[in-house]
Amino acid sequence: MALRLVREGRHGAEGVFGGSYGWSSAGRFHHAQSQIHRFLNIALGGYVRSVNSYSAGASAVILPWILGPFEAMSRNNVTWSQIEAETDVVLAFGGMALKNSNVASGGVTTHIERGAMARAAARGCRFHLFSPLRDDFPPEAGAIWHPIRPGTDVAVMLGLCNTMLAEGLHDVEFLEQYCTGFDVFSAYLAGGEDGQPKTAEWASGISGVPAQSIVRLAREMTAGRSLVTVAHALQRARFGEQPVWAGAALAAMAGQIGLPGGGYNYALGTMGHTGRRINAVPIPTLLQGRNGVSNFIPVARISDMLLNPGETYHYDGREMTYPDIRLVYWAGGNPFHHQDLNRLRSALARPQTIIVLPATMTLEREDIGAAGTDPRLIAMRRLAPAVGMSRDDYAIFADLSRLMGSEDAFTEGRDAREWLAHLYEPTRMALAERGWDAPDFESFWERGELTLPSAPDDGGMLRAFRQNPQSAHLPTPSGRIEIFSRTIADFGYDDCPGHPVWLAPDEVPNEAAPLVLIANQPSTRLHSQLDFGAYSQSSKVRGREPARLNPQDAAQQGIRDGDIVRIFNGRGACLAGAVLRDGVMAGIVNLSTGAWFDPLDVGDGSLGCGHGNPNILTRDIGTSKLAQGCCGQVTVVEVSRYDGELPPVRAYDPPSTELATVRTA
Incomplete structure (x- = not known):
């Protein structure tokens, strides 16, 4: 078994990257990020982790230095x-x-x-x-x-x-x-x-x-x-x-x-x-255990890590070294969702082993839904049987733990339903201590939801500081x-000095790429989740992700509303459907993230995307030496009308068990 070989080999847990981005489920128990990290901590003694997020990679690092913790500045x-x-x-x-x-x-x-x-x-x-x-x-x-x-x-x-x-x-x-x-x-x-x-x-x-x-x-x-x-x-x-x-x-x-x-x-x-x-009581939380590996990366630096083992880089005042990763275990997200997909493709070819197993979706399992700022605790009942060979992440990790001799530590003798009751108990106790409605787990499950009281709207840390700065x-x-x-x-960083400054963008529109691409979040789905669903599909143009342009820019290229366009730059190219809107500033093309990657051979040894994934175009570079955050929001591109034969979208086709061949367009 690959995991056992890693644990017993010369690289050990320091050679394992535990990849997960955590959006795969709203549930508090079947939260893939918590499950995989708990498993790796218990079974292997730890793993190389990632810190911060793609969404807030820069702000999560700068805010503690200038104001306070990210959560306090954004949520409370x-x-x-x-x-x-x-x-x-x-x-x-x-x-x-x-x-x-x-x-x-x-x-x-x-x-x-x-x-x-x-x-x-x-x-x-x-x-x-x-x-x-x-x-x-x-x-x-x-x-x-x-x-x-x-x-x-x-x-x-x-x-x-x-x-x-x-x-x-x-x-x-x-x-x-x-x-x-x-x-x-x-x-x-x-x-x-x-x-x-x-x-x-x-x-x-x-x-x-x-x-x-x-x-x-x-x-x-x-x-x-x-x-x-x-x-x-x-x-x-x-x-x-x-x-x-x-x-x-x-x-x-x-x-x-x-x-x-x-x-x-x-x-x-x-x-x-x-x-x-914020809620006045804690929400259910699965403990992940202790990570015995000290090394980590900023989350958006995964390609750098895999391509450059042993190289040093700067992060938040420290000089760090990229680990030599031999095994990647990924759960709870799309491992091929990152900037500069051609570069990521090369990076993911470096590890000796990558593990991605079919797992159930939210509707196929029982869980508890909760958020620290939402006033309801939800009993999430299973609505559909598991498809094919997919299993709950917990079931997968429980079996792997048994094979590796750590089943008791991982499961603590509980099945999934018993874990739900166990995780619910701290919330129930906190409610009971304050004299609020606190039904037992079975009563809560029968009821279907429970109202959680909110803490006072007191302005949090900044209000308290203003009232008494000492x-x-x-x-x-x-x-x-x-x-x-x-x-x-x-720290001496030239790209993040000691106070706010104007630093001109180092990638600007030019003759080869005269438009600025904004790769924001989509309006018809969360990231790439359920892109095959009817609501996401309702926004597509001839099966492609919509690309919004200002009519002035479109006219210069002879592009009409509903045309298929080719969006390209020096990193790659993709096909998308033109949507003309005067609410898009001139000089801008807006192609949201999340269209499932549909590889096309663009003729130079690299891949394009026939479906409209903007990450074939975006830069894989850190925000600065301070935070090393994600730069996937903007880049520069050219757009032209696509008049060639339109290839079918195959992003939703079931995976083949045979070696795939890349089609040409």
């Missing part, structure tokens, strides 16, 4: 109830698309965002959208759209900061009492470091946002209760740490961090977890908001 901060009652103006960099806030790991049982935006707008709250895509806000918000060139949000933020500074609108008292390093940042705004004051006019020339709009917004956000938000999209690109940091600095200059409905909330509206009250100081090196970070400055 400003709520939609506060916005409804208190907020006068919202500056949403990257927007708040409902397609994003409609989903969350663990599930969402009540969607509140659309109604909250409508009620806030009716009260007079003004939403401002900075995005190349107009529908990154729902119409109920009545948002004012500021079309902005991708990757230039930091310039606009700096222009707003400079305007506040020049007009004396910044909150000097707040900056002195709650922040550190503003003197360094203000000198940069004035042009002290590079000779270029970061004026509204300067920002306008970079971003395309009119200078008068920037000046007006700086005045507006300091005249009432204002909130700055930054979407995941902005930090899924080169130098992605900068918009997260610059947004926090902008909110600090306005002096409203910690006020109800004001200040800064990272990623509000990005997922269903944000803007809600006793409730932030967990940053200084205990304050770090507009300038001595720690990060001492």
